[in-house]
Amino acid sequence: MSKHASSYYEATARGVKSRPQLLGDHTVDICIIGGGFTGTSAALHLAQAGYQVTLLEAQTIGWGASGRNGGQICQGHNMSHADMIKKVGKDTADLLWQTSVNSVEMVKNLVAQYDIDCDLTPGVLHVASKKGHTDDIKDAVDYKRNVLGYEGVRFLDADAVANKLGTEQYFGGEYYEQGAHIHPLNFVLGLANAAESHGATIYEHSPVVEYTDGQQPEVITAKGRVTCRYVLFACNGYLGHLNGPAARKIMPINNFIIATEPLPEDIVSRINPDRVAVADSKFVVNYYRLSKDNRMLWGGGENYSPRFPRDIASFVKKHMVETYPELGGYRIDHAWGGTLAITLNRMPNISRQKDNVFVAQGYSGHGVALATYAGAMFAKAVQGSLEEVDAFERLPSHDFPGGTLLRWPGLVAGMLYYSMLDRLP
Known part of the structure; x- marks a missing residue:
C-alpha cells in the first residue's frame, strides 16, 4: 500500500x-x-448539504500535490x-x-470551523527579483487598491522588504496582509476528516480505471x-489518460522543496x-x-520529465543559498518533489464536460486556496x-498544442527560454 511521499510534511502529519x-x-x-x-x-x-458522497483516491488522502506544496x-x-x-x-x-x-477566507474559515491543526500563519510577500519588475508590482498594487477597492495589499520599497527578509537582493514587493500559509498536508487531512464527520465516504488505494x-x-x-448522478474529476497533475479532453487542457510539471534543520533563533x-x-x-x-519549528522550507527549480532529479537537495539548495548564503552550512533534513498541473493561460480549468460531469484542475501554482474553493463551487453547481x-468556463481555455503526446517539447523549449531570462540582470 502507498504511503505519503517522504517529506517534512509527511514527517509532521497529523490526523x-x-x-x-x-x-x-x-x-x-x-x-x-x-x-x-x-x-x-x-x-x-456536498455532505454538509445532505448528499450521499463517495470519494475515490488512487493512493492516500493528500498523496499528490495537495500534500507536497509550498x-x-x-x-x-x-x-x-x-x-x-x-x-x-x-x-x-x-x-x-x-x-x-x-478562496483565502474559505481556507481560514474551514481551519477555524473544524479546528484543523495546520500551522495557519498570516502574511504573504511577492518580491521583485529584478529592478525592472518593481514598477509592475507597484502598478499591480495601485490597481488592486484603487480600481478593485481591495485594501489588503500594500507596496513595500526595497528598504522595507530588506527589513522583512534580512536580504538586500530584492527591489520591492507587494505585501498581502490577509494572505497566509499553512501546513498543506495537515490541512487536506483535516478536510477529509471533516467530510467524513458529515457522512462522506472516502476510499483510498482505489485508482479509477475507466x-x-x-x-x-x-x-x-x-x-x-460506483453508480452516481454526478462525477467530479479532481485529479489535477495526476489525471493521466483517464479523461482525454481534460488531459489536453493541462501540462503536468514537477516542482521541488527542501527543509533545513531547525535554524537558530537569531537567524530566524x-x-x-x-x-x-x-x-x-x-x-x-x-x-x-x-x-x-524554525526550518527554512524553500521551493525552487522545476523539471519537465517524468523523473525527479537524483539529488533534489542539491538541485534546490543552490537557489536558497543565492539569496541566503548564511544558510549554506545548515543541514537539509528533507527534500521532495511533487507534480502540479499548469494550463496555457495559467488560470484554473474549471468546467462542465456534460451536465453531470465536471472537471476542476490546472491551478498553476495557486492551488491551495483556489482548489479548496473549486470543491465548494462544484457543490454549489450540483445544487x-x-x-x-x-x-471560469468563459475564459478561453485551449488545449496544449499536440495534445498529450506532443505537448512536452514545446513546453520544455519555452520553459528553458524563460529560465534563461531569469538568469539575466
Missing part, C-alpha cells in the same frame, strides 16, 4: 488514518475522483484583472477576482464500481522576523517560508448555482 479500498458495487449521489484539496473540499460541502494562500490570479476584462468583460472579471479573495457517462455515470476501479529573527511566506518574480519562481463555474 492520518487508514481508509478502506473500494470493493463491490455502490450507488450514491456524487462520485469524486481525487483526494486532494478539490476533492476533499467538494466532499465536505502552503501559500494568497488573493489574486496569475492573470491580471485588466487582462480578464479584455477576455470576458468586467462583470465576469470582477467575479473571478472575488473568487480569489473568497468511467462511463450518461444519465447515471459509472466510475470503475479494479475491484469496485533576522531573515524573517514576521514569518511571512515569500514568492519572487522570476518565471521559475522561488518560494519560501519558515516552518513552525443549481452555476454562476462561478460559468465564469
Whole structure:
C-alpha cells in the first residue's frame, strides 16, 4: 500500500488514518475522483448539504500535490484583472477576482470551523527579483487598491522588504496582509476528516480505471464500481489518460522543496522576523517560508520529465543559498518533489464536460486556496448555482498544442527560454 511521499510534511502529519479500498458495487449521489484539496473540499460541502458522497483516491488522502506544496494562500490570479476584462468583460472579471479573495477566507474559515491543526500563519510577500519588475508590482498594487477597492495589499520599497527578509537582493514587493500559509498536508487531512464527520465516504488505494457517462455515470476501479448522478474529476497533475479532453487542457510539471534543520533563533529573527511566506518574480519562481519549528522550507527549480532529479537537495539548495548564503552550512533534513498541473493561460480549468460531469484542475501554482474553493463551487453547481463555474468556463481555455503526446517539447523549449531570462540582470 502507498504511503505519503517522504517529506517534512509527511514527517509532521497529523490526523492520518487508514481508509478502506473500494470493493463491490455502490450507488450514491456524487462520485469524486481525487483526494486532494478539490476533492476533499467538494466532499465536505456536498455532505454538509445532505448528499450521499463517495470519494475515490488512487493512493492516500493528500498523496499528490495537495500534500507536497509550498502552503501559500494568497488573493489574486496569475492573470491580471485588466487582462480578464479584455477576455470576458468586467462583470465576469470582477467575479473571478472575488473568487480569489473568497478562496483565502474559505481556507481560514474551514481551519477555524473544524479546528484543523495546520500551522495557519498570516502574511504573504511577492518580491521583485529584478529592478525592472518593481514598477509592475507597484502598478499591480495601485490597481488592486484603487480600481478593485481591495485594501489588503500594500507596496513595500526595497528598504522595507530588506527589513522583512534580512536580504538586500530584492527591489520591492507587494505585501498581502490577509494572505497566509499553512501546513498543506495537515490541512487536506483535516478536510477529509471533516467530510467524513458529515457522512462522506472516502476510499483510498482505489485508482479509477475507466468511467462511463450518461444519465447515471459509472466510475470503475479494479475491484469496485460506483453508480452516481454526478462525477467530479479532481485529479489535477495526476489525471493521466483517464479523461482525454481534460488531459489536453493541462501540462503536468514537477516542482521541488527542501527543509533545513531547525535554524537558530537569531537567524530566524533576522531573515524573517514576521514569518511571512515569500514568492519572487522570476518565471521559475522561488518560494519560501519558515516552518513552525524554525526550518527554512524553500521551493525552487522545476523539471519537465517524468523523473525527479537524483539529488533534489542539491538541485534546490543552490537557489536558497543565492539569496541566503548564511544558510549554506545548515543541514537539509528533507527534500521532495511533487507534480502540479499548469494550463496555457495559467488560470484554473474549471468546467462542465456534460451536465453531470465536471472537471476542476490546472491551478498553476495557486492551488491551495483556489482548489479548496473549486470543491465548494462544484457543490454549489450540483445544487443549481452555476454562476462561478460559468465564469471560469468563459475564459478561453485551449488545449496544449499536440495534445498529450506532443505537448512536452514545446513546453520544455519555452520553459528553458524563460529560465534563461531569469538568469539575466
